Amino acid sequence: MPGRAGLTRSDAVVAAGFVLAGLAEAVVLHRRPPGLLAFTASGAPLLAVLAVRRSRPVVPLCVIAAFAVVGTTVQSVFWPGAGDGGGVWLFGLMFASYSLGAHGRGRAVALGGLLPLLVGLAVDLPTMSGWALVNGVLFLTVFVGVLPTAVGRLLQVRRARLTALEEQRDLILREQHDEREAAVLDERLRNTERLQPALLDGLSAIADRAETGADPGEIEQAARRLLGRTREEVVALTAPVEVPEPPASPATDHLSTLRTAAQRWAVLGAGAIGAGLALESTGALSVPVGLAVGAGAAVGLPLSLVWWRPLTALTVGWCAIVAFSRLVAPLDGSLSGTTFALVAAFAVAVLSTRRDAVLGLGLCWVGQLVGVGTDDPVGEAVIIGVCWLGGLAVNEVSALVEQGRANNRLLTGQEEVARHRAVVEERLRLAREVHDQIGHTLTVVALQAGAARRMARADPQRARQVMETIVGAAREGENAMTGRGPTDLAGLLQRTRDTGLSLTADVADLDTPGLLDPQTREVACRIVQEGLTNVLRHAPGAAATVTTRGDVDAVSVTLRNGPPTRGGGSAGGRRGLAGLRERVAAHGGELDWGPCEDGGFEVRAVLPVRRHQEVGR
Numbered sequence: 001m002p003g004r005a006g007l008t009r010s011d012a013v014v015a016a017g018f019v020l021a022g023l024a025e026a027v028v029l030h031r032r033p034p035g036l037l038a039f040t041a042s043g044a045p046l047l048a049v050l051a052v053r054r055s056r057p058v059v060p061l062c063v064i065a066a067f068a069v070v071g072t073t074v075q076s077v078f079w080p081g082a083g084d085g086g087g088v089w090l091f092g093l094m095f096a097s098y099s100l101g102a103h104g105r106g107r108a109v110a111l112g113g114l115l116p117l118l119v120g121l122a123v124d125l126p127t128m129s130g131w132a133l134v135n136g137v138l139f140l141t142v143f144v145g146v147l148p149t150a151v152g153r154l155l156q157v158r159r160a161r162l163t164a165l166e167e168q169r170d171l172i173l174r175e176q177h178d179e180r181e182a183a184v185l186d187e188r189l190r191n192t193e194r195l196q197p198a199l200l201d202g203l204s205a206i207a208d209r210a211e212t213g214a215d216p217g218e219i220e221q222a223a224r225r226l227l228g229r230t231r232e233e234v235v236a237l238t239a240p241v242e243v244p245e246p247p248a249s250p251a252t253d254h255l256s257t258l259r260t261a262a263q264r265w266a267v268l269g270a271g272a273i274g275a276g277l278a279l280e281s282t283g284a285l286s287v288p289v290g291l292a293v294g295a296g297a298a299v300g301l302p303l304s305l306v307w308w309r310p311l312t313a314l315t316v317g318w319c320a321i322v323a324f325s326r327l328v329a330p331l332d333g334s335l336s337g338t339t340f341a342l343v344a345a346f347a348v349a350v351l352s353t354r355r356d357a358v359l360g361l362g363l364c365w366v367g368q369l370v371g372v373g374t375d376d377p378v379g380e381a382v383i384i385g386v387c388w389l390g391g392l393a394v395n396e397v398s399a400l401v402e403q404g405r406a407n408n409r410l411l412t413g414q415e416e417v418a419r420h421r422a423v424v425e426e427r428l429r430l431a432r433e434v435h436d437q438i439g440h441t442l443t444v445v446a447l448q449a450g451a452a453r454r455m456a457r458a459d460p461q462r463a464r465q466v467m468e469t470i471v472g473a474a475r476e477g478e479n480a481m482t483g484r485g486p487t488d489l490a491g492l493l494q495r496t497r498d499t500g501l502s503l504t505a506d507v508a509d510l511d512t513p514g515l516l517d518p519q520t521r522e523v524a525c526r527i528v529q530e531g532l533t534n535v536l537r538h539a540p541g542a543a544a545t546v547t548t549r550g551d552v553d554a555v556s557v558t559l560r561n562g563p564p565t566r567g568g569g570s571a572g573g574r575r576g577l578a579g580l581r582e583r584v585a586a587h588g589g590e591l592d593w594g595p596c597e598d599g600g601f602e603v604r605a606v607l608p609v610r611r612h613q614e615v616g617r
Contacts, residue, residue, distance in 0.1 A: 008054070011052075019047045019048050022047050064089065069123065094148045101155075102156050109153060116141050116146075143387075159397065169407060199226070203441070210468075211467075216449045219467075223445040258398055266303065278293045295320075303340070310351040342387045346388065360388075369381070441477030444536070448473070448499055469495050476491070493505050504545045509550035592604050
């Protein structure tokens with residue numbers, strides 16, 4: 001919140017810079033008499049109060065304003081002949097006014113205009129009168145107090161709007177996340193309602209027929225039909241889905257927004273400056289009224305179009321102001337001439353691109369220092385630069401606000417794309433689940449049923465044992481379809497051996513107490529299941545070896561098979577391994593595979609060790 005920020009390193013550096021500048025100015029301007037040097041140098045450390053400009057924005061303004069009044073009064077009493085100084089203090093007062101607008105709250109912000117007014121009256125009232133007094137008081141009030149405070153306040157409002165846009169962006173992201181989750185759940189429900197009953201009924205029917213002693217040949221055919229249906233569903237789920245292209249990032253043009261908002265103010269400001277020029281020239285310099293009004297209008301007219309073509313309008317305006325100063329009345333030190341210079345610097349920074357803003361700054365400096373003239377070129381340059389920086393800050397903040405709005409519009413337009421992609425990802429996940437959960441089961445059932453069919457006459461007892469294996473495999477497939485993944489590794493290995501596969505397994509590390517959490521063990525079992533399924537499908541007659549090794553950081557799973565010894569195998573599309581790699585990667589592990597030199601195949605996986613206490617954190 002404004003007014004609550006703590007002391008920062010940049011604030012301390014700024015305050016130290018003002019103190020050093022105040023000491024340097026005292027040495028340069030008041031080396032004689034020594035008393036005045038000591039007095040002005042002793043006041044410079046008070047500028048350190050600018051360090052608390054964020055947390056206590058009223059304090060620096062009050063301290064600097066009070067010392068400005070006291071210092072001017074003491075100097076006029078004890079050293080009345082000393083030259084004017086205090087440029088650093090004037091700049092410090094401007095900076096304190098800006099900080100009050102940027103970080104102050106409530107009615108305290110009004111002090112940004114009130115205190116410089118009081119300073120102007122206290123400093124100029126004893127020594128000035130007439131237009132000189134009016135110019136001095138108005139200058140301090142407007143350009144040292146009101147304008148910096150207004151710029152700071154505007155930045156505070158812009159900052160608040162930017163924060164609101166960030167909060168709106170977060171809200172949009174949360175809503176989009178919720179909508180994507182809803183789309184995923186809907187897709188999951190529809191596909192589950194379509195797939196699960198058919199697959200569950202098929203597995204249940206196979207298990208029931210195996211339990212009742214049905215013909216193994218019929219069971220084999222039923223398993224192969226269901227396996228074919230499963231593959232068709234996997235292919236359907238992984239079919240390309242048309243996803244709309246994400247919308248292009250919208251172009252942001254904050255300058256058009258600023259220029260539209262500035263149109264009315266440009267006309268009002270131009271009228272005020274033109275009227276001020278006419279009043280000052282007729283009142284103080286006795287210029288004919290008609291000439292003064294016409295010349296003031298000639299200056300105000302191009303300035304009123306600054307919102308449309310900033311650099312062009314100011315170029316014409318500066319030509320008019322220089323002509324006014326040379327042909328109508330000198331403007332050096334006049335309030336209206338100074339106002340034009342400061343307004344021009346602020347406007348060209350707010351309403352222009354960066355390149356034009358830099359050109360406009362140079363135009364304002366040249367126009368004021370060369371065309372109009374000044375007794376204090378450094379002071380004029382500093383004040384013009386401050387106004388230009390204030391306009392540049394408003395320009396930058398407006399650009400941020402417009403970019404934030406554009407980002408929010410872009411996020412809103414991307415929601416449809418994100419929703420489609422979420423649905424596609426859910427379909428791929430479901431395809432992987434169906435492939436992993438049912439493919440192995442049906443492959444084992446089909447192979448076992450074929451074996452039972454062949455040995456039904458020669459070895460009925462062995463055929464009945466095979467049928468019991470079929471029942472177990474089908475029931476496990478039902479469990480997998482209802483969300484219970486394969487964790488009975490011993491049963492998985494035994495059923496695979498029962499198909500006739502020559503299998504050697506060293507998997508004791510997976511059963512080490514406390515080594516793996518259930519999710520990691522399930523992923524490891526999935527790897528073994530997929531590898532064995534691929535051996536049965538694509539390398540008939542090959543011998544296989546499963547090895548696991550665990551340590552404090554990771555557990556490795558390696559499944560290797562030799563070359564096939566019987567025909568009937570196929571190369572396979574690696575779809576199951578690709579899906580398994582995604583599952584392993586999501587778990588933080590790595591999966592790789594490839595052919596062996598002897599014509600066999602090897603699958604290698606490394607899973608990070610996640611103990612029970614780590615999972616529960």
